[in-house]
Every structure is written in C-alpha cells, then in structure tokens.
C-alpha cells in the first residue's frame with residue numbers, strides 16, 4: 343500500500359511510527375489482552391496513559407508548576423463557549439483580537455455570554471504588535487488566535503496585555519515552535535492538527551483562572567471539574583488520548599519542540615521560497631506574519647488552480663484545496679509532515695509552472 347502526502351488542515355497527517363505503534367498494540371495493549379479502546383478509563387493501564395500524556399506535554403512545553411493540563415471533548419469550538427462561561431462574571435467583558443475566521447467564531451460565542459470588544463486588523467494579512475494601551479483596562483482577558491489556519495497568518499510577536507490574562511487558540515500550531523507558557527493565562531488546542539487524532543482538546547490553564555465560573559456554569563463546561571478529577575470526571579476520549587501520548591513521545595524522540603521548530607522552519611522556507619520565486623503562484627501574507635503551518639497559495643486563476651489540484655492529486659498530494667472561503671490551494675505542514683513531502687510538492691509546483699509556460 344502506498345501512503346500519500348496528506349496536506350490536510352485537519353484532521354491531519356500523523357507520524358508514521360505512531361500509526362505503526364498503534365497497529366502493533368491494537369489487539370493486545372501491553373499484555374492486557376485487549377485494545378486501549380476496550381480498557382476502563384479507571385484502570386491502571388489507562389491511568390498511566392493519561393498521566394504520561396500530561397507529563398510529556400508539561401515537559402515538552404516547560405509548563406510552569408502553577409498551570410494545569412486538562413483533556414476535554416467538544417473541540418476547540420466548545421472552548422469558544424467555555425472560556426467566557428468560566429471567566430466572565432456578571433457584567434464583565436473581554437477583548438478579542440480578530441485575525442481571521444476562527445477568531446470571528448470565538449467572538450460569536452463569547453458575545454452570548456458577556457460584553458465583548460473586538461479589535462480588527464487594518465490589513466487582512468498583517469497582524470500588528472499590540473501593547474497594554476490597546477486593551478480596555480477592565481477586560482477580564484484578551485483572546486487571540488495565534489495561528490490562523492485559514493488565512494495562513496500568525497502573530498510574529500504576541501500581544502503585551504500587561505496585567506490582563508492572554509488566552510490563545512493554538513489549535514493549528516501548538517508544539518510547532520517554542521512558546522513561553524507563562525505569558526499566557528490559558529492556551530487551548532483541538533488535537534487533530536498537531537497533537538493527534540480528533541476527539542480530544544487540550545487546555546493549559548493558569549491556576550488563578552480556575553474556579554472562577556459562576557454556579558450556573560454546567561459541570562461539564564467548568565474547567566474546575568476537569569482539574570479536580572484529573573480529566574476523569576466522566577469518560578474521556580480514551581483512544582484519542584492514547585494516540586496523543588504516542589505523538590508526544592514521537593515529538594520528544596525527534597528533538598522536542600526545538601527539533602520540531604527547526605524542521606518546520608526548513609519546510610516552510612522551502613515552500614515560501616518556491617512561491618516567491620515563481621511567477622505563477624502567489625501568497626498574500628507579509629513575511630513576518632507568515633504561518634509555518636498553513637500556507638495558502640494560488641495562481642489567481644480558478645481554472646488553473648483546479649488543474650493544479652487535479653494534477654497534484656494524481657501524483658499523491660492530498661487535500662491541497664484551499665478553504666472554501668479563500669479558494670486556491672493550501673498546504674498544511676504540521677509537525678508530522680516529512681521534509682520529503684514538501685520537497686516533492688515543490689518539485690511538482692516547478693514542473694507545473696514550466697509545463698504551463700509560466701516562465
């Protein structure tokens with residue numbers, strides 16, 4: 343069987359050694375005589391899995407002691423509701439920096455709960471540097487989407503929010519580059535882009551933001567429930583957490599976050615150089631705000647884009663079609679995308695361009 347190069351934005355490519363390990367352990371997980379899917383979430387083997395997953399994430403991101411790591415369901419999208427439900431008391435509000443489609447969705451949910459002030463971009467692909475004066479002093483938190491999966495942009499410098507907690511949706515680039523966790527109040531990410539399969543959502547929360555939810559907050563929407571019960575209040579997505587743990591082991595074996603960052607910068611540079619040198623393909627993002635993970639590009643001609651996508655698929659490059667709101671192409675180069683995949687894509691783009699007489 344031939345595996346393709348999968349450029350999907352999510353669910354996305356997983357490291358092949360992880361998939362092989364899942365396969366090896368599928369029928370009989372470590373002499374239990376059953377698969378991880380069949381293990382009780384209260385059993386010792388599963389307790390070990392979830393503890394190891396937490397420990398690995400703490401180690402890889404150097405998470406300070408006054409932060410908790412929790413595993414939840416409902417995707418990053420449920421966090422759009424959970425964050426305001428936990429952190430906005432009666433009459434309180436928050437600031438949201440709107441850098442793309444996912445930020446807008448986060449705002450839409452938060453507005454149902456509190457008084458939300460939005461900060462929009464002057465240029466759609468340019469994210470400025472923010473300082474404490476940009477935010478309302480009575481704001482309970484500032485929310486950002488640190489990597490914009492659809493637009494292909496990212497913050498090159500995180501906002502300085504002063505004493506207001508900064509909350510980041512890192513769904514599409516967590517573990518792709520080094521971050522200083524202590525400069526955030528809360529970080530969250532759906533796993534299906536850079537951490538594992540779909541079904542589990544990770545949050546890293548500073549202690550001081552836990553236990554603030556009003557009594558009306560549903561139990562399953564309250565961060566405190568997950569913290570108090572080590573993410574085992576109810577049945578967690580056990581298999582997803584298991585695969586996530588294997589992905590974290592793979593990250594550690596491959597140089598940790600630093601190793602990932604080096605690898606990701608090389609991959610992204612290859613593709614951006616190809617686009618910038620091309621007279622056929624374009625990317626609209628100024629260099630400093632370019633995402634390392636999600637790289638949109640197009641020829642500016644829908645028919646030609648469609649031809650490109652058709653040819654690419656025939657060569658084993660999957661899910662290169664851009665998001666429907668943007669069109670064109672998008673290559674997602676998450677941690678698990680091998681350098682070889684990007685090299686092959688670049689070769690294909692060069693060949694396509696010379697065949698079409700682009701230069």
Ligand SMILES: *Cc1c(COP(=O)(O)O)cnc(C)c1O
Pocket residue numbers: 352416417418419420444487489490491511512513514532533
């Ligand atoms: C994919 C994505 C989401 C949505 O994640 P779900 O887990 O599907 O809810 C939210 N934010 C960002 C930045 C994303 O890339």
